[in-house]
Amino acid sequence: xxxxxxxxxxxxxxxxxxxxxxxxxxxxxxxxxxxxxxxxxxxxxxxxxxxxxxxxxxxxxxxxxxxxxxxxxxxxxxxxxxxxxxxxxxxxxxxxxxxxxxxxxxxxxxxxxxxxxxxxxxxxxxxxxxxxxxxxxxxxxxxxxxxxxxxxxxxxxxxxxxxxxxxxxxxxxxxxxxxxxxxxxxxxxxxxxxxxxxxxxxxxxxxxxxxxxxxxxxxxxxxxxxxxxxxxxxxxxxxxxxxxxxxxxxxxxxxxxxxxxxxxxxxxxxxxxxxxxxxxxxxxxxxxxxxxxxxxxxxxxxxxxxxxxxxxxxxxxxxxxxxxxxxxxxxxxxxxxxxxxx
Amino acid sequence: xxxxxxxxxxxxxxxxxxxxxxxxxxxxxxxxxxxxxxxxxxxxxxxxxxxxxxxxxxxxxxxxxxxxxxxxxxxxxxxxxxxxxxxxxxxxxxxxxxxxxxxxxxxxxxxxxxxxxxxxxxxxxxxxxxxxxxxxxxxxxxxxxxxxxxxxxxxxxxxxxxxxxxxxxxxxxxxxxxxxxxxxxxxxxxxxxxxxxxxxxxxxxxxxxxxxxxxxxxxxxxxxxxxxxxxxxxxxxxxxxxxxxxxxxxxxxxxxxxxxxxxxxxxxxxxxxxxxxxxxxxxxxxxxxxxxxxxxxxxxxxxxxxxxxxxxxxxxxxxxxxxxxxxxxxxxxx
Ligand SMILES: Nc1ncnc2c1ncn2[C@@H]1O[C@H](COP(=O)(O)OP(=O)(O)OP(=O)(O)O)[C@@H](O)[C@H]1O
Ligand SMILES: [Mg+2]
Numbered sequence: 001x002x003x004x005x006x007x008x009x010x011x012x013x014x015x016x017x018x019x020x021x022x023x024x025x026x027x028x029x030x031x032x033x034x035x036x037x038x039x040x041x042x043x044x045x046x047x048x049x050x051x052x053x054x055x056x057x058x059x060x061x062x063x064x065x066x067x068x069x070x071x072x073x074x075x076x077x078x079x080x081x082x083x084x085x086x087x088x089x090x091x092x093x094x095x096x097x098x099x100x101x102x103x104x105x106x107x108x109x110x111x112x113x114x115x116x117x118x119x120x121x122x123x124x125x126x127x128x129x130x131x132x133x134x135x136x137x138x139x140x141x142x143x144x145x146x147x148x149x150x151x152x153x154x155x156x157x158x159x160x161x162x163x164x165x166x167x168x169x170x171x172x173x174x175x176x177x178x179x180x181x182x183x184x185x186x187x188x189x190x191x192x193x194x195x196x197x198x199x200x201x202x203x204x205x206x207x208x209x210x211x212x213x214x215x216x217x218x219x220x221x222x223x224x225x226x227x228x229x230x231x232x233x234x235x236x237x238x239x240x241x242x243x244x245x246x247x248x249x250x251x252x253x254x255x256x257x258x259x260x261x262x263x264x265x266x267x268x269x270x271x272x273x274x275x276x277x278x279x280x281x282x283x284x285x286x287x288x289x290x291x292x293x294x295x296x297x298x299x300x301x302x303x304x305x306x307x308x309x310x311x312x313x314x315x316x317x318x319x320x321x322x323x324x325x326x327x328x329x330x331x332x333x334x335x336x337x338x339x340x341x342x
Numbered sequence: 343x344x345x346x347x348x349x350x351x352x353x354x355x356x357x358x359x360x361x362x363x364x365x366x367x368x369x370x371x372x373x374x375x376x377x378x379x380x381x382x383x384x385x386x387x388x389x390x391x392x393x394x395x396x397x398x399x400x401x402x403x404x405x406x407x408x409x410x411x412x413x414x415x416x417x418x419x420x421x422x423x424x425x426x427x428x429x430x431x432x433x434x435x436x437x438x439x440x441x442x443x444x445x446x447x448x449x450x451x452x453x454x455x456x457x458x459x460x461x462x463x464x465x466x467x468x469x470x471x472x473x474x475x476x477x478x479x480x481x482x483x484x485x486x487x488x489x490x491x492x493x494x495x496x497x498x499x500x501x502x503x504x505x506x507x508x509x510x511x512x513x514x515x516x517x518x519x520x521x522x523x524x525x526x527x528x529x530x531x532x533x534x535x536x537x538x539x540x541x542x543x544x545x546x547x548x549x550x551x552x553x554x555x556x557x558x559x560x561x562x563x564x565x566x567x568x569x570x571x572x573x574x575x576x577x578x579x580x581x582x583x584x585x586x587x588x589x590x591x592x593x594x595x596x597x598x599x600x601x602x603x604x605x606x607x608x609x610x611x612x613x614x615x616x617x618x619x620x621x622x623x624x625x626x627x628x629x630x631x632x633x634x635x636x637x638x639x640x641x642x643x644x645x646x647x648x649x650x651x652x653x654x655x656x657x658x659x660x661x662x663x664x665x666x667x668x669x670x671x672x673x674x675x676x
Contacts, residue, residue, distance in 0.1 A: 239448040245403055246443075247463045247514060248436035251428075261453050337498040338452055 004341035008326050019318045024064045032305040034100050070097045097312050101304045106312045117293030121278045124213040128220030136228020158222030167215045167288040190291040212289040216282050231263040265335045272328040276320035351377040356414035358399045368626045369395040371578040382555045384569030392578035393558045397524050401435050437467035440515030444527040446507035450499040456510050457495030467518040482513040505536035526558045574598050577624045577634035584660035594662035596639045641666040
């Protein structure tokens with residue numbers, strides 16, 4: 001297994017380099033103009049100078065290599081320096097990947113936005129899983145019961161109604177219709193500046209997280225509970241379940257030890273595979289609730305033709321996707337004794 | 343009389359149906375049989391004749407719904423099984439009655455070690471702790487002829503061959519020293535040499551442990567080799583029932599006769615051509631109102647299509663459900 005992991009990790013390097021190049025190529029081919037948002041009164045020569053100052057006059061491959069140098073060498077070295085005070089080379093004047101629109105290092109922007117995304121989107125993911133797994137198990141065990149029917153109906157809704165609809169609906173109900181003094185009132189705007197340093201603030205934080213988390217959790221749970229149900233049903237009809245019952249095991253043991261253990265194998269894989277989505281943020285939901293997370297950052301970057309930002313952010317998502325693919329494979333190997341990688 | 347003997351398991355008038363979306367399936371239609379301690383009862387019949395459903399009904403191992411036991415009495419060791427609570431039933435399952443199933447490739451849970459799966463019944467029925475259960479599990483593996491037993495406890499099912507897995511299943515079924523072992527086509531999925539080994543093994547274990555066995559099979563040849571008594575099933579009913587030698591010598595039911603004809607000649611000379619029984623097994627959508635075999639029967643006459651025959655005694659240890667009399671070649675006078 002270790003061998004396999006190392007081998008796989010090794011092979012991700014060329015893959016990721018290739019991906020980074022493709023991203024760069026696509027962004028370069030896109031009809032982008034970083035000066036496009038500037039006032040019309042700015043004369044063309046000035047625009048040209050601005051473009052030059054951003055390094056846009058250099059050929060594509062030079063710009064790509066520069067980005068590679070900045071991202072793969074300078075940024076890690078900078079992290080070492082900032083986190084561990086471990087200085088290699090010229091630590092103060094290193095050129096980092098900088099956003100064109102804000103001029104601040106892209107990695108700093110990302111680090112700044114990460115907590116909001118992890119809190120809201122990550123939490124929604126955890127809540128979604130916690131809701132989905134029991135629902136999936138019970139729906140499968142009591143197939144076609146009223147519980148299963150209602151579960152099917154709700155997950156159909158959660159699955160097919162877009163988050164921008166459920167989000168706005170919740171806002172209308174809980175922020176508009178319900179009186180602001182009521183216990184059930186919830187804020188529609190996520191306040192990033194809130195510092196949780198007391199129970200009162202913690203309560204505020206919880207309240208402002210409820211709606212975005214619920215919107216996303218519903219969506220995630222809808223998918224995952226269906227998946228869990230299908231996987232359970234696959235296994236419930238297997239011969240080994242009959243064997244387990246014929247041994248005299250309790251129904252609970254049959255279900256939660258024998259069947260669940262098998263059903264979790266594909267489900268865990270799916271969960272692992274979709275973790276990168278958490279980091280990707282939920283672009284729409286973050287917009288609706290004004291959560292300034294990574295999804296929003298990406299949108300701003302795209303709108304402002306901020307190529308280094310978009311390039312870096314997209315590439316980090318790519319890294320996460322490749323990485324969690326590997327994690328999923330490894331988990332599969334750990335959970336299923338029939339899989340041997342070596 | 344058979345009934346005069348002590349019985350460990352007695353099934354009377356068992357009726358099991360499936361309530362499916364396309365209507366009712368009458369899988370088991372008033373089946374009665376009994377089993378004496380230490381005895382080996384063979385059950386033969388075509389695919390779909392209700393052998394498995396009968397056995398699973400005994401301990402409510404069928405999914406309910408769609409399955410439903412609508413009639414009959416099941417008495418195991420003097421106790422009424424149908425009236426048992428779930429807890430009582432579980433104590434019987436795997437504790438007093440062991441099961442072996444047809445397909446050893448899928449009957450074991452792929453993600454747990456063989457040791458874990460053998461230890462489970464030991465722990466719940468005998469209350470052994472982990473250590474004691476492990477020792478006993480190794481003994482069981484050894485008993486069923488798996489070499490290097492202690493080490494193999496840590497292996498997963500996929501690390502065993504089909505025959506070895508069936509041995510593991512046998513070890514699980516026998517773990518708690520059951521009074522009855524139900525073997526549902528335990529060798530059908532195995533190749534011939536392995537099949538012979540498993541049959542030998544069960545014969546040997548039966549001598550050693552003395553449990554009663556119900557052995558389900560398609561293969562009358564196997565029955566001839568190991569069984570004390572045979573019941574022949576057709577369309578969810580027992581159509582003929584006798585001691586083995588009697589059945590082979592003096593088959594009454596046209597279906598039994600046809601089955602015997604499909605056997606390759608025992609002497610090995612293969613004088614007769616291997617043939618199958620013409621026609622299709624009946625659909626089970628209706629409760630039997632006439633002899634279900636009549637449409638395929640060469641001896642059928644008008645009564646066969648009007649009335650379902652009851653089992654009638656042919657001799658002390660032999661009964662048959664048929665309107666035709668094999669002795670006279672005419673209608674039976676029952
Ligand atoms: N879950 C179910 N739902 C509906 N019908 C069923 C179900 N299980 C079994 N049956 C029906 O019950 C009848 C008897 O099946 P059973 O499995 O007992 O046959 P069998 O004699 O064991 O055959 P085989 O030799 O193939 O194992 C079949 O006609 C089958 O279609
Ligand atoms: Mg069967």
